[in-house]
Amino acid sequence: MRIVVALGGNAMTATDGSSSPDDQRAAIEEAAGHIATLVAAGHEVVVTHGNGPQVGNILLKNELSAHLLTPVSLDWCGAQTQGTIGFTLMNALERRLAAVGTPRPVATLVSRTLVDPDDPAFDAPTKAVGPYNDAEHAARMVEQGQSWRDEGAKGWRRLVPSPEPREIVDAPAVEALVGQGFLVVSSGGGGIPVVASAAGGYEGIEAVIDKDLTATLLSRQVGADLLVIATDVEHAVLRWGTPEARPIGEVDAATMRRHIEAGEFGVGSMLPKVDAVTRFVEGGGPRAVVTSLPSIARAVEGGTGTIVVPSA
Numbered sequence: 001m002r003i004v005v006a007l008g009g010n011a012m013t014a015t016d017g018s019s020s021p022d023d024q025r026a027a028i029e030e031a032a033g034h035i036a037t038l039v040a041a042g043h044e045v046v047v048t049h050g051n052g053p054q055v056g057n058i059l060l061k062n063e064l065s066a067h068l069l070t071p072v073s074l075d076w077c078g079a080q081t082q083g084t085i086g087f088t089l090m091n092a093l094e095r096r097l098a099a100v101g102t103p104r105p106v107a108t109l110v111s112r113t114l115v116d117p118d119d120p121a122f123d124a125p126t127k128a129v130g131p132y133n134d135a136e137h138a139a140r141m142v143e144q145g146q147s148w149r150d151e152g153a154k155g156w157r158r159l160v161p162s163p164e165p166r167e168i169v170d171a172p173a174v175e176a177l178v179g180q181g182f183l184v185v186s187s188g189g190g191g192i193p194v195v196a197s198a199a200g201g202y203e204g205i206e207a208v209i210d211k212d213l214t215a216t217l218l219s220r221q222v223g224a225d226l227l228v229i230a231t232d233v234e235h236a237v238l239r240w241g242t243p244e245a246r247p248i249g250e251v252d253a254a255t256m257r258r259h260i261e262a263g264e265f266g267v268g269s270m271l272p273k274v275d276a277v278t279r280f281v282e283g284g285g286p287r288a289v290v291t292s293l294p295s296i297a298r299a300v301e302g303g304t305g306t307i308v309v310p311s312a
């Protein structure tokens with residue numbers, strides 16, 4: 001089976017959300033072990049990943065050093081996260097693939113995602129990035145023109161525009177590398193957002209694309225049999241956080257769409273994941289799963305996770 005695995009921020013930071021380089025390396029090493037299990041079971045895997053904590057950290061470093069260095073744009077920050085996360089994933093994946101007896105070359109693509117420059121998302125930032133902070137800090141930043149949102153117990157977080165992904169520009173390169181036997185890491189952080197350039201080709205635009213939505217498009221464009229979104233919970237849950245909470249197992253796309261419309265899932269957390277897997281199946285994909293990272297191998301076999309299948 002050809003499987004696209006999307007790694008959430010939780011798969012790349014410590015359990016307390018800390019994103020120091022050591023924490024990221026340790027979390028990525030663990031994620032790589034689970035992905036290697038899928039390859040050892042005979043599957044062809046394409047990996048994509050989030051970058052919310054990392055891209056926001058780079059943005060913040062830029063601002064803090066603006067008196068010394070000219071800040072770079074958000075699309076450049078996104079490209080940088082593909083480099084560091086992809087580099088760390090390559091080292092870990094090659095090690096783990098060898099350890100399970102299925103050595104493979106791994107390639108990370110610096111990869112672009114086409115967006116519409118007139119997407120209304122450019123005027124209404126929704127994507128939370130970087131570290132959490134308190135309400136006072138958020139209020140100061142809002143005075144300076146930034147957007148921030150109260151994310152609950154963890155605090156406030158900066159928001160940046162997050163347009164809808166339209167096309168994985170570099171999907172043909174993914175295909176070519178997969179055809180040559182590479183395990184490919186592509187479209188990290190939702191892909192570097194680009195628009196058509198008046199000079200021909202593409203140019204970057206300042207945004208951070210939702211990696212779950214990009215994973216849907218990537219899965220479609222590379223003809224995946226299965227999309228797996230790996231996060232920190234084994235199932236999407238109905239009536240989340242209430243005494244009547246009930247995990248969703250296998251569900252058809254029309255039923256899941258109704259749950260989405262009923263507002264069952266956290267905006268900015270579980271909602272984009274269930275939306276992404278449902279979109280993949282609504283668009284003709286055979287099956288898609290949301291589950292926890294350690295459960296991905298079992299979920300691929302149908303043994304756990306929230307599994308979305310086509311409606312009858």
Ligand SMILES: Nc1ncnc2c1ncn2[C@@H]1O[C@H](COP(=O)(O)OP(=O)(O)O)[C@@H](O)[C@H]1O
Pocket residue numbers: 007008009010011050230231232233235236237238239240264265266268269270271
């Ligand atoms: N209905 C729901 N079912 C399950 N988890 C939910 C639901 N609504 C919100 N969540 C939250 O979504 C989180 C996963 O989203 P998020 O933290 O953004 O993941 P990641 O960083 O792995 O992409 C879970 O840890 C849980 O706290």
Ligand SMILES: NC(=O)OP(=O)(O)O
Pocket residue numbers: 008009049050051052053128189190208209210211212
């Ligand atoms: N780009 C993106 O969606 O990143 P996270 O999944 O880390 O928020």
